[in-house]
Amino acid sequence: MQQITGDNLRGHLETLILSALKRGEAHGFEILKRLESAGSGALALKEGSLYPALYRLEAAGLVKAAWENDTPSSHARKGPRRRIYRLTPKGGKRLAQAKQDWDLFVRVIGGILGAAT
Amino acid sequence: MTDTTTALMIHVERIVRPLRATSARKLRMRRELLAHLQSALDEERERIPDQPAAIAAALKRLGDPAELRRSLDASVPRIEKLFLFRFRSPARMHAWGERSNREMGIEGMTLLPTLLAGISGTLLAYCAPALNALYFGRHYRDVLEVALGNHTPRLQLGMLACAVLSLAPMVMAFHVIGRRARAERLGWKDAALAAAFITASLAWMSAAILSVGSAISWPPLAVSIVTALLALAALSLLGRWVRTVPRPHTEWLRLPLDA
Numbered sequence: 001m002q003q004i005t006g007d008n009l010r011g012h013l014e015t016l017i018l019s020a021l022k023r024g025e026a027h028g029f030e031i032l033k034r035l036e037s038a039g040s041g042a043l044a045l046k047e048g049s050l051y052p053a054l055y056r057l058e059a060a061g062l063v064k065a066a067w068e069n070d071t072p073s074s075h076a077r078k079g080p081r082r083r084i085y086r087l088t089p090k091g092g093k094r095l096a097q098a099k100q101d102w103d104l105f106v107r108v109i110g111g112i113l114g115a116a117t
Numbered sequence: 118m119t120d121t122t123t124a125l126m127i128h129v130e131r132i133v134r135p136l137r138a139t140s141a142r143k144l145r146m147r148r149e150l151l152a153h154l155q156s157a158l159d160e161e162r163e164r165i166p167d168q169p170a171a172i173a174a175a176l177k178r179l180g181d182p183a184e185l186r187r188s189l190d191a192s193v194p195r196i197e198k199l200f201l202f203r204f205r206s207p208a209r210m211h212a213w214g215e216r217s218n219r220e221m222g223i224e225g226m227t228l229l230p231t232l233l234a235g236i237s238g239t240l241l242a243y244c245a246p247a248l249n250a251l252y253f254g255r256h257y258r259d260v261l262e263v264a265l266g267n268h269t270p271r272l273q274l275g276m277l278a279c280a281v282l283s284l285a286p287m288v289m290a291f292h293v294i295g296r297r298a299r300a301e302r303l304g305w306k307d308a309a310l311a312a313a314f315i316t317a318s319l320a321w322m323s324a325a326i327l328s329v330g331s332a333i334s335w336p337p338l339a340v341s342i343v344t345a346l347l348a349l350a351a352l353s354l355l356g357r358w359v360r361t362v363p364r365p366h367t368e369w370l371r372l373p374l375d376a
Contacts, residue, residue, distance in 0.1 A: 027152070028149060028152070028153050029152070029153050029156040029157070046178075046179070046180030046181070046184075046185075047153065047157065047178045047179050047180060048132075048150070048153075048179040048180040048184075048185035048188070049180060049185070049188060050153075051146065051149055051150065051153075051188075051189065051192075052185075052188035052189050052191060052192040055189075055192035056192050059192070059194065079152065079155045079156075080148055080151045080152040080155060081148060081152065082149070082152040083145070083148075083149050083152075
């Protein structure tokens with residue numbers, strides 16, 4: 001299967017993360033698993049690239065984060081503590097806007113390329 | 118800590134250590150990347166029975182370390198980088214990383230108590246003339262009147278002398294707190310610094326007394342010695358307290374990155 005790699009994902013990764021978090025709060029690794037699962041194996045992310053994107057989203061107030069043991073849903077586990085991310089209302093609005101923009105993009109560009117409509 | 122965890126931590130530390138960011142931010146990055154690598158390794162173990170190969174596969178999944186470092190660096194707010202500005206060139210990158218090895222180490226932890234102790238020590242030492250004034254009556258007030266009432270060269274000289282003499286308690290504070298924080302005994306260097314402290318405060322008091330034309334007597338020396346001894350005891354206690362403060366970065370900073 002042809003894969004979508006880092007270069008093609010540039011600019012979309014943050015929206016993809018917001019979309020993954022819409023399903024509920026998650027730590028970095030879980031977000032990655034959600035994206036991989038949603039991408040049906042066609043997404044080839046460099047896993048480390050997730051974290052700078054998460055930090056940017058947090059700085060923009062689109063997601064909120066808390067250490068694992070500080071969240072009520074967390075449970076004791078072996079290994080280093082993980083940081084749990086969740087979507088903020090602002091992040092939800094941004095995601096809705098990004099979806100609209102994407103739909104428009106696909107409609108217009110798809111129409112030009114003759115692939116859709 | 119197992120060898121596997123150490124291998125993962127070393128990989129993370131090589132990425133994070135050179136970043137220009139606050140210690141708290143770097144610690145967070147370290148912990149998150151380590152947790153991620155640990156989860157990736159658990160997955161790889163199921164696929165690859167050979168442990169070193171599984172570790173290598175987990176590390177590879179994280180991506181190119183240099184590229185990740187650049188991305189993490191770009192995620193640090195500019196204001197934070199500006200605050201932590203240090204002159205560096207690519208050639209000095211390694212040396213810079215080595216310097217940041219001290220982040221939140223003993224020296225880092227010692228800095229704030231040292232500044233506080235230095236300032237309060239200086240105040241204490243140079244308030245000694247005020248204590249002296251209680252003994253001698255009007256002397257200290259006279260000194261202040263002469264110094265502040267007239268903008269004479271004496272005032273400038275007095276300020277300069279005070280600044281120079283302030284170095285003694287400051288250096289002593291840094292040295293004593295640092296040694297006690299490393300659980301070392303105080304030695305001859307500390308005694309020499311305490312002597313410098315006594316001399317400095319004595320010099321200041323003598324200058325204060327001489328400036329109003331009085332003769333120097335023994336009480337200022339006694340005040341200096343007592344002040345220095347009290348300061349030594351306080352600094353020693355402060356150093357012991359610094360030693361007890363947990364430093365979450367320590368285990369990361371002790372990793373053998375060159376190995």
